[in-house]
Amino acid sequence: MTAERKQEAAGTAGSGGAEAPDRSGAPSATRRQVLAGTGAAVAGIAFTGAFSELFAGTAAARGHRGYGPLVPDPRGLLDLPKGFRYRVLSREGEPLRSGEGPVPGRHDGMTALPGRRGRIHLVRNHENRHSAGLGVPAVDGLTYDPAAKGGCTALTLDGRNNVLDERVAIAGTAVNCAGGPTPWGTWLTCEETEDKAGTNGYTKDHGFVFEVDGADPRRTGAVPLTALGRFQHEAVAVDPRRGIVYETEDAFDRPFGLFYRFLPEKPLGGTGSLRAGGRLEAMRVPGVPDLSAIQETGARFDGVEWVPVPDPQARQTPVRLQDFGPKGITHAQKLEGCYWGGSSVYFVCSFARSTDGSAADHFGQVWRYEPERRRLTLVVVFGPATDVRLPGESPDNICLAPGGGLMVCEDGNGAQHVYGLTKRGEVYPMARNRQNLGTPEEPEWGEFAGVTFSPDGGTMYVNCYTPGTTFAVTGPWH
Template sequence: MSATRREVLARSGALGVGIAFTGAMSELFTGTATALGHTGYGPLVPDPDGLLDLPEGFRYRVLSREGDQLRSGEGRVPSNHDGMAAFAGRSGSGSGDRHGGRVVHLVRNHENRNTGRIPVPTIEGLTYDPMGKGGCTSLTVDSRGNVLDERVAIAGTAVNCAGGPTPWGTWLTCEETEDKAGTNGYTKDHGFIFEVDPAHPHRTGAVPLTAMGRFQHEAIAVDPKRGIVYETEDAFERPFGLFYRFLPNKPEGGRGSLRAGGRLQAMRVPDVPDLSSIQETGATFDRVEWVDVPDPLAAQTAIRFQDFGPKGITHAQKLEGCYWGGRSVYFVSSFAHSSEGSAADHFGQIWRYDPDARRLTLVIVFGPDTDVQLPGESPDNICLAPSGGLMVCEDGGGVQHVYGVTRRGEVYAMARNRQNIGTPEEPEWGEFAGVTFSPDGRTMYVNCYTPGTTFAVTGPWRR
């Protein structure tokens, strides 16, 4: 793992007190609620059970832990809980619970490599490559927070990191790898996106959406008006990843529509080869171009190495979270380190692309003066919150948080991971991932990556 922001600051002695970032945060949000106070929902209360610290008035329920038995009887709950989304149960699909309410379907990624601790069990009709250890599991939760079912949703994939929901109620799970058949024991090429039906996985099966590209996928967001799918690439070495859009042949969408193919393009910002070189929030580029990817399947050469012509293409380190809000797509660069090849250093950026205006804007820059015990390290998975602000999963060094960012730009701690996977002398905490809200906004679901744990958090969200 590359050095985190906190490790760099600790070595340099540059640690400060509190959060330091700039940006016009009101541009980010489309909700109507007013901003929270300077301390969000208040200070975190230590959890006597040592799992999850939350503000007073909030409570959690553990829905699932790695190693437990899946309720379907298909095997054990896999490791490395990552990206996740929540979907409302649909009428006629067995969606009602015994209390007369509706259920929520959670689809959860498992970022297992070929050495994953507990692999996703292989299931007939749902397995892409039997040597792949990653995939997704699906949980069905009733209106009282009880888990009614938990089963495999797709198997035989690899390094399922993030993804995103579609407007038609499916999940697109993304493989964060470029391994080909014959590498690391795999029998098929990897680095694809797969569609998963949260309620009926066998309806989508395990079919790679090859036209959407083969690269180190991170997350996606779908433009509900045009059907365009935006994709981030989290490449681990230079040249770093690209920001893509996929123009589907069937833009009206619907389950299975992406199998009809389309055109994959990469973003070019003229005269900006590396987004990390932009440091001023509010910086705007009105001539964003989209360039066809020469070989989306990367048969011989990884896409980010391919020839995009004399003008080149725009790269960025650690492109991760991606979501649609209002009329724009937002995407996250978790950090950039010049020592690793980026043009400049930053500790988290959020960018906004407006497709109507073809305009790219740097909305926020995080860091650098953040105390190691406070939230604000390396933004990763991200979602809109009922308050109208953001919930962000922290993926860096030191203590790990889910932190909120209000519409006024205030950062506050929402949850703190208490599961120590290190030692008492040298504690270590796993990252958070997959933060998402139930369709009614009353429950926040979030994963602890390791030990793999899925939490449901309830409380006064609209306070």
């Protein structure tokens, strides 16, 4: 993650004209350059694969080529295409409207849930650990472990994106990275850690998923959904027809994370149903111990198996290290974004490095799993190119745009963008972070995270990780 420093900036709206060069005047070295093993001064990312599959169940982005070049923001916060405007909804360090303390930092995953009378509930993760960063204030009845500083805050907006309320939604959790919305209108926030009680001062075990009700957080409280497993959770996606929860694991060392599914005892039962228990299983692709070894788009694997997790609570051994039998289990480095589209679940492997222990190098993959066919397909691969207009780093948070297409948050070094991807495989810039955390000579920008859309599709919400800033972006969406 980027360094945690805050730049003060004023203003709540931006508009634009022609695209400006980066402040540094020269591109910075990035992770993809190391992976490519070249001395190239500039490297980009290209997409190859079956783009149309990414948008199953949505309107296709027919003829859509983006919104034009990004326009420099005179306030130095967010560059957008001409005709688009932003509003700053919240910034770290400002007082929460509830009076519970300051707005926490490290803004990460987020969702926009519909409320009554046209209101919108934004539920936002804060990826704080036991000490680093401006933590989530502890609130009675909403705090799991007082020694942990992560959690979620919830913003209530009216139909014009005016902030009506902002309060703590859950506290005392750790490293809340991503998550996913449920079909019954709540948010599942994920702890990206395996720390147990007694580690780093924690008083309780961590590595769980928690359910958060954005409209009334006390309905869900601070109760870990232990049956969904204890591991380094990243994101989740819920099958809206069967209620099965798919989960990614972003483990930082070998053997890397697994892709899971949770079969609840009470599927689609609404708030609290996931507390009723169920069965946790891990994906096994026969003959494929490491997904990074697969390099060809369109590669398809039928007969995917789901193996029961021996000890979902990882009491003695992390789940990915447990004994899954003589056939083993399938691992992957940097399992991150996860979403449901049409009749399939999609998940992202942000990158893989052979120097870290992966079977092969790649710059990002998007996989599609079809439950009815038990089929896994590699649908998109990110790769090196020389076109700097293409996404410049590995994909992280992703979401489907209501009008068709995919939004991808960039996570890496150098300039940071939100990119759009059309059904035809065309890539366009949607936003660029201009909050310079460094100096004019050595600039540094925080990553984007938590991109999501309002229920009516008229507003894109997105976070800057640091300094923690939440934006509402409106304009002539296709």
